[in-house]
Amino acid sequence: MTTLKLGVLTLSLLLATPVLAGAAEPDVWITIGSDALVPARASFQGQGLELPSVVREKDGVAVLRVPASQVEKLAEVMHSKLNRCAGFIAHDSEAQALAAVEAGATPRVAPALVSYTLDNAATVNALLPQVAESSLRSTITSLSTSWTSRRYNQQGGLDAANWLKSRWTTLAAGRADISVAFFTHPASTSPQPSVILTIQGTSLPSEVVVLGAHLDSINVSGSNLSAPGADDDASGVATLTEVIRVAVAKGYRPARTVQFIAYAAEEIGLKGSAAIAAQYKSSGKNVVGVLQLDMTNYRGSSYDIVLVSDYTTAAQNTFLTNLIKQYMPGVTSTSTRCGYACSDHASWYNQGYASSIPFEALMGQDNPYIHSVNDTLTQTAGSAQNSVKFAQLAAAYVAELAKGTASTALDTARP
Numbered sequence: 001m002t003t004l005k006l007g008v009l010t011l012s013l014l015l016a017t018p019v020l021a022g023a024a025e026p027d028v029w030i031t032i033g034s035d036a037l038v039p040a041r042a043s044f045q046g047q048g049l050e051l052p053s054v055v056r057e058k059d060g061v062a063v064l065r066v067p068a069s070q071v072e073k074l075a076e077v078m079h080s081k082l083n084r085c086a087g088f089i090a091h092d093s094e095a096q097a098l099a100a101v102e103a104g105a106t107p108r109v110a111p112a113l114v115s116y117t118l119d120n121a122a123t124v125n126a127l128l129p130q131v132a133e134s135s136l137r138s139t140i141t142s143l144s145t146s147w148t149s150r151r152y153n154q155q156g157g158l159d160a161a162n163w164l165k166s167r168w169t170t171l172a173a174g175r176a177d178i179s180v181a182f183f184t185h186p187a188s189t190s191p192q193p194s195v196i197l198t199i200q201g202t203s204l205p206s207e208v209v210v211l212g213a214h215l216d217s218i219n220v221s222g223s224n225l226s227a228p229g230a231d232d233d234a235s236g237v238a239t240l241t242e243v244i245r246v247a248v249a250k251g252y253r254p255a256r257t258v259q260f261i262a263y264a265a266e267e268i269g270l271k272g273s274a275a276i277a278a279q280y281k282s283s284g285k286n287v288v289g290v291l292q293l294d295m296t297n298y299r300g301s302s303y304d305i306v307l308v309s310d311y312t313t314a315a316q317n318t319f320l321t322n323l324i325k326q327y328m329p330g331v332t333s334t335s336t337r338c339g340y341a342c343s344d345h346a347s348w349y350n351q352g353y354a355s356s357i358p359f360e361a362l363m364g365q366d367n368p369y370i371h372s373v374n375d376t377l378t379q380t381a382g383s384a385q386n387s388v389k390f391a392q393l394a395a396a397y398v399a400e401l402a403k404g405t406a407s408t409a410l411d412t413a414r415p
Contacts, residue, residue, distance in 0.1 A: 028071055029097035030064040030269065032088040033340030037062060039081040040074065049073065055094075056101050061340065063097045071268055076220035079371050082339060083363045085232060085294065089341045089350075090269025092189070100350065113354075114207075114288045114401065116319035123252065123399040124327050126406040130246040131391045137384035139167075139238035140297065140377060144230035150192075150217040151227060152265035152272075157192040157216055164215065164237065164262055168197045171244050175199075177253070183261075185275055190265035192216060194272045197244060201257035202404065207286050208257045209402045210353075211394055212273065212344050213237045213293045214266030220371045230377050231360075232370035235387050236293035237262050242391040243398060247406070254404035256288065263344050266294075267371075273344035281351040289316055289401050292345035292357040295370070296390035297380050300361030302332070304389055309335040311346050313354040320356055323396045331389055336362045358393055360386065 032040075034057055041051040049070065055063040066074060071090070078087030091097040146163065147156030165180055172178035177200040182193035195215065201207065213236030217229025228234075240260045246252075264272035280287055305324060307317050317335070324333050336359065340346070345355040360366055369375045380386060399406070 026068045028066050028068050028269070029091040029094050030066050030071075030074070030088050031091065031097050031100045031341070032062055032064060034060045034062050035339065036078060036082055036084075036087060040077045043077045043081060044073070047073070056098055058101050061101045063101045065094070072218070072220055072223065075218065075267060076371065079220065083366060084339050084342050085370065086267055086269055086343075087339065087341055088269055089274060089346065090271055113286070116315065116322070116401075118322060118326050118400055120399050120403055121327075122408055123404060123406045124396045126250050126408045127246050127252065127395040127399055128327060128392045130249060131242055131388055131395065133383065133385050133388050135245060136238045136242050136387045136391060137377070137382075139241045140230055140234045140384055140387075143234035143237060144228040144376060149219065149227035150215060150229055151223065152190045152192040152216045152268060157264070160215055161193050161195055161262075161264070164195050167241065168195065168244060168260075171241070171248055172197065175248060178248070183272075183276055185264060185272060189275065190271050192264040194264045194276060195262040197260040199247070199252075199254055199258045201254050201402065204256045206257070207288050208259060209254070209398065210259050210261060210287055210290045210348070211240055211243065211293065211398065212261040212263055212290065213240050214264075214272070214344055215262040216265055216267050217375075218267035218371055219373060226373045227371075228373070228376050229370070230375050231295050231298050231367045231379065232375055233266070233294050235295060235297035235384070238384065239293045239296050239387050239391045239394055243394045246395060247398070250406040252399075252404060252406040254398065254402035256402040256404075258398055258402045266344055270341060270344055270347050273347035277347040277351045277353065287348070287353045290345060290348040290353050290355040291394060291397050292343050292355065293390060293394060294343040294357060295360050295367060296387040297384055298360050298367035299386045300365035300367060303334045303362070304331045305333045305393065306359045306362055307333060307335045308338045308342065308345075308357045308359055310337045311340065311342070311349050312356050313349070316354045316356045319401075320358060320393065320397065323393060323400060327396045328389065328392060334362070338363055358390060
């Protein structure tokens with residue numbers, strides 16, 4: 001038996017070992033929006049499968065006990081029928097799933113811990129012009145072509161995590177206030193680690209601003225098929241990476257601590273972000289805002305940026321709208337509804353943190369090629385231009401929520 005060592009993480013080829021004849025298939029406890037039950041049941045029946053029965057349902061959220069082999073089929077249904085990615089949350093135990101459904105769909109966000117002010121224009125205006133399409137495109141290309149898939153439990157998923165950690169470490173070279181580390185998940189949850197880059201705050205280091213995207217990719221037609229995931233979500237990881245590059249190039253030093261997180265295992269139930277958000281909550285971390293970037297490079301609607309209104313925080317969504325109006329003239333925005341657990345922002349929202357997700361299109365008009373072999377840069381004519389506006393919005397979000405300063409001198413920081 002061969003193993004791959006990745007820091008403290010060891011991936012055994014046992015992951016690829018089939019379940020022995022007669023052995024019980026492991027179950028996964030899922031919470032899912034009640035509105036998804038009818039289309040999911042119809043789709044499963046059309047494939048000759050029976051959707052597992054509902055264990056508990058309350059306030060628009062249901063608990064299912066799903067055989068592990070059917071989790072990806074559920075992900076396929078959520079995307080094809082409801083335009084959700086992933087659209088459900090996988091839990092480690094029945095108790096956790098039941099606790100989540102008891103919480104229901106009631107907003108769990110505490111009163112805002114910060115004032116959403118627009119008073120750091122010098123820093124915003126130093127960062128935004130440095131965002132470069134070529135740099136975004138380079139990262140998307142690397143992530144979507146270097147491995148057959150970035151699936152959470154395959155070699156490519158581990159290699160992508162190693163590559164990204166190395167890339168972020170290189171970008172942060174020479175900055176003692178910046179660190180890069182793996183967040184290692186239990187092997188049963190995700191052999192792929194999440195990657196976290198931290199810029200230590202200068203005057204308010206205990207207050208944390210989080211920006212995230214998910215590192216894994218999936219092909220719902222088969223786990224061994226190619227899953228380039230250029231838009232879903234290499235584009236989001238590239239957007240994070242570009243904000244990091246620009247921040248370092250301009251000598252940005254935030255007042256509040258800023259963390260950039262590439263989550264593992266989003267596609268099979270938000271596992272990476274759920275673990276991180278839960279740990280931050282249990283340890284009392286003062287996260288004052290969370291921004292999720294999941295699919296930024298496909299313009300499916302006439303609007304440039306679409307803010308998801310449900311399972312997000314209204315006050316922070318208004319803050320993002322004001323950032324667009326103030327610093328991104330000509331960029332249009334609107335809102336849309338997605339449904340339960342559309343992406344990693346839901347993990348933070350469920351822990352009571354202020355969360356938002358600016359998206360590439362109105363629901364139903366987003367990239368139809370995701371979760372397939374065709375999610376490549378070809379769908380955007382080989383360009384990452386659509387991600388530029390999202391990187392600029394993310395940079396403005398950092399500058400105005402984490403505050404701090406950056407060099408305003410004219411330079412040639414653009415690649």
